[in-house]
Every structure is written in structure tokens, then in C-alpha cells.
Amino acid sequence: MKTILITAFAFFVGCVTHNDSQFKKVEHFPLEKRVKLDSFKVKSDLFFVSDMAILDDKLVTLDTKNDVFFQFFDLPKLEYIGSQIHKGDGPTEEVLIFPFIENVGDKAFAYRTIDKIKIVSYDLVNRKLFLLKSYAVPQELEILNYCLLNNSLCGYDMFKKAEKEFVKYDFSTHKIKNFGPSLPSVSFAVSDDKKNMLFTKVMVSKADGTRFAALYDKFPLLRIYDNNGELVSETEYLNRQQAPIGYTNKNMSISDIKSTTINYMRVKATQKYIYGLYSGKTHKDLADLGIDGTSCCYEIHIWDWNGNPVARLMLDKNVTCFAVSQDDSCIVLYSSLNENTLYKMNIPLF
Template sequence: MNRICIFVSFLSAIFLLEGCTSRKEPSTGLPSLKELRADSISIPPVLLSVTRLFVVNNMLVAYEQRKDTMFSFWKLPECNYLFSAGCRGDGPNDFLMLDRTFQATPHGFKTFELSSSRIKEVAIDSMGLFKVLSNKQLEVEQGGLNRFLFLEDDSYCFISDKEEYEYTLLDKHKGVCDFSSYPEGLLRKEQDELNRFVYNKLTVASPKGDKFAAFYAYIKLCRIYNSKGELLEEQMLRQPDENISEEKHIYYSSYPYADENYIYILTDEEEGKILEIWNWEGALVSRYLLDKPVDCLAASSANGKVYAVCQEREDVIYTYNIP
């Protein structure tokens, strides 16, 4: 009887040890930090509170949610101003408040209207064409679909309203399902505080929609999922301090940008504003210390450049050449 008890205790200890070591330890082998200097392109002072930059059909697009005309278009690579379009309103080519996610299409882009849960597809060209081609109503019970992502095969992902899950997947074949447990225990949580606020994060999908990435604001944690909601990779760069102060340090506050090969995201460190470049295997491949306090960016793989703006300057677009 004693031998059986000892054997059971031994097995329990093994299982406990495996459970404690399942999460990856913080990575210590960071890429060396290199400095990048910007080229400044002077523009008319037309940019106001840009909340998202993206590239479509060799045009840089600035989404300015506070303006009545919400989009401005710039010819690449010179960043020559083309036109502005997309008014705020209820008209056939108008928009209500949009989530900050945009998916390029052969004719323009798709976007998601937060207040109506509608997907709008827009056709644009450099000659000034701007037209809403389709207006699709999503049939979901949950309201306010934050961190909305376009995934492959007409599937969509957004933050779940359930406390035990991070995300909801809307699959046209399987319907609605929730997935992914929160990385609980890493941050202090008040009694009535919701996980979605404690583990606030920024998300971005690959252009094909076969994967998406999540970057956590208060811990340097990156997770990579496939379009079915399966966790593929997890990489932690910094463990939260044991002496947690009232004020949490925000590492990731600017929306990431992604192309087929890489994810570009800004982070605030002691050295200053740093551009991190990740691949879709969940590895941090490059780190660049930027010379400007930019807070919004987009990348053009065709030009090998990153385009960025900052709230302090409404008359400049910065460009960085990525080695």
C-alpha cells in the first residue's frame, strides 16, 4: 500500500512539473538594436490624428477617424498627395465609426463598421475613384466586435465577450465558436476586472488571412494563431516585474502592420521608440531604434520602406529604408 502511494505521488509530481514548465520562458537572445534615420517628406498640413496607415494598389492610405472625410491617399513611393474620400455618414459611400483593420483587395480594401457590424468593400484607384462595392451585415449576437480581423475563407475573428476565452471565431461553415485561454497569472488582476482589459492586446492578420498575431500591451508577449484558432507559437520577451506598480508600463500601443512575410510593430522602451520586425513563425528578427517619435506606420514590401507619421507633426511623412 505504501509503495502504491509513493508511486502515485511520484506521478503527480511529474505532472505538476510539466504543467509549471509548459509556458515558454522569456527570450534572452534578442537581435542587436540598430539605429535607423528617417527621410522626411514635407506635405500640406492635411493629416489630422491619423489612427491607421495601410498600403493599397501602390498608394499609402491614411485613416483619420476624427475628420469628416476619413481617408487620404498618397502615391508611392514619393508620397505625392492624390485625393481624400470617404465621408462620415449614412449614405451609400459613407461610413460610421470603423475598427482600425483594413484588408487589401484587388480593387481596393475591406473595412469593418463597428456600430453596425457591417463589412464594407471599397473600390479605389489613383484617379480618384472611391466607391463602396458591397455592404455585408454580420449576423452576430455580440455587439462591439473589437479587434476585428479578416481571415481566409470568409471567416472573421474578434475579442470574445466571455471571461474564459480571448477570441470568437465566426466561421461560415461552423458558425460561432470561442477559443484561446488567457495567459492568466502574469499580471495583477483586481477582483471585478475583466480579462480583456487586464490582458489588452493588439492584433493583426496576414494578408492571406491564414494566420494572425496578438501583441499584449502590458507584457512583451506575442502569440501566433492559424485561421482555425489554433495557437501555433508563443514568444515572451519580458516578464512583468514582481514589484508591480499602480501604473503599468505600456510596451505595445500602436497597431501592428503585416505583409506576407513580416509583422511590424512599435514598442516603447527606455532607449526610445523601437521598431520590431517579427516573422510569421513567431520569431523577432530585427530591432531598430528610430530617430522620430512616430506612432503609426505601414510597410511597403515592393519599395522596401516603412512609412510613418506622428501626432506632433501634421505636415510630414517619415520614410525608413529597411536593410
């Protein structure tokens, strides 16, 4: 039996009608650098940090396995300041928080509960979170990965057929509509009911709300859109992985999963750049190395908002999640392999 091997050169065959200049294939970044991370033991319990954000000169971590969701640290030395929002059903508690947070400006961040999106800032004087805005999210909007885009929530439902790549919920009009271009077109057959599962992604919006971006976990692909959902650029990183054709099978096998390459797992953005946390390993690679899949990323890829590659930072630690300062000066990282430890690096000049 012949082994089917489709490399990154043959994945994408054009997506929508746009100029060819909007579609790029990249093998190398202008700057490729190995980075040694500085390690900081913190005086607090970090059980499993699923995401984090830098707010001016403070770091906030979201811990999904702790009794308290948010912990705050002072930069640059990552000294522990305090914690906020315990798990529970009390008036100042939250039963569940989704495992992602995102920056809103320089000093605020957004998080999602079962039925709300909340935007908060940290009051350093009173050592507490201050609620800036709260938006109800309808139950029929079954999306996990999303980003805030001006006065709306933009995301996708991985288990539903999609007319367009995204759905958008407007907080003012309370209307849900299909949004964005069609999904990427690949060189192998994919049924409509499997497309959203095949093209799972992480999303982020530009600080000024004019654009948003998606990075994909099964493909080495970056797509950038304007705030009307029009595709601005599409950039493919040529990593020569095997195509994830197993996800098109009616009954996906264990070997299909093991052979799938993990690409981008987290994304952050500033006004200038998009930062993607990248693995490039298959599930089998990780198992052979004895590495936990929650800390499977070794690189950060940096792109500008036109889809041009800027830098590839190769890390000396396995990383779970990270945060970027809005002035593009530093990155803070966390690995689930090392409890109560945070890592930090200065961003090299591009």
C-alpha cells in the same frame, strides 16, 4: 511597506499544453539598429491619423478628426492624390469608422463602420473607392480590436468573461463562437472578469490566411495561432517591466495606471513578417517627458511567423501609427506631434 516588483522573467508560467519549444523568451534581436526617418511635408490636412495601409504603390491614411476619412498618397514621394468618404449620413458618407484598417491582399483594405465590415480598393483612374465586399456585423458582437481571418471576423470583448481568448463571427453561417486557446497564464492572480481587460491586444492575420497574431499592450508578448485557433508560438520580450498588477485590483488607482508599461500599440503583417509598434515606456515616463500618449512609440519590432525575433528598429521620432509595404521594402509612419507630416524608411536587409 515592501514594493511588489515582478519582472518580465516571472510573468508567464505556461498557457496551454504544448511543446516547450513553442514558448520563447527573447532579450535581444538578431538585428538592432537606430533609424533616421525621412520627413515629407504633404499638401493636405492630416489632423489625426489613427491608422494607415500601403496598397501596392499607394498609401491610404485614416483620419478620425478630419471631415474626410481617407486620404491617398503616391509612393515613394508621398505626393497627395486625393480623398474619399466624408463624414455624414449621406449615401456615400460614413457616420463613424473604427480607428483601424488592414490590408486585404496587395491592393485592397478593410475598414469597419458601426454595423459593417467593408473591403475596398482605390480606382486610380476614376479617383474613387470601389466596394469589393460588405459584411454585416451583429450588434451583440461588441469587439473593438479584431482581424479578418479568411471569411470571418476574429476579436475579443475586453469587458466580458472569456471561455477562450477570442470570439469568431463567420460571415457565411452568421454564427458567433468562442475561438482560440485560453488566455496567457501569469504568475499573479487575475479574476475571470478582468482577464480580457488585462490582456488587451492588437491583432493581424497573415496574407494567405493561414495564421494570425496578437501583440499585447500591457505585456511584451507575441502570440501566433493557426487559422483553427491553435496556439503555434508564444514569444516574450524580456524588457524587465513591472507587472501590471494594478489591473487586477477592484478599484484601480491613478498610481496603478501611471506605473503600467505600454508595450505594443499597432501591428502590421506581410506574408513573411509581423511588425509591432512598441513603446516600452510607462505612463509616468511619458508624462515626465511631456509626451502625448497618442505618440508614445519609439521602436518597431519585427518577427517571423514562427515567433522568432528578426529585427528591432529604434526610431528617431515618436510615432502614432505606421504601414508596411507587402514586399517588406519600406515603412511609412505618422506622428500626431507633427501635423501634415509623414515619415518614411527603407527596411534594412535582414
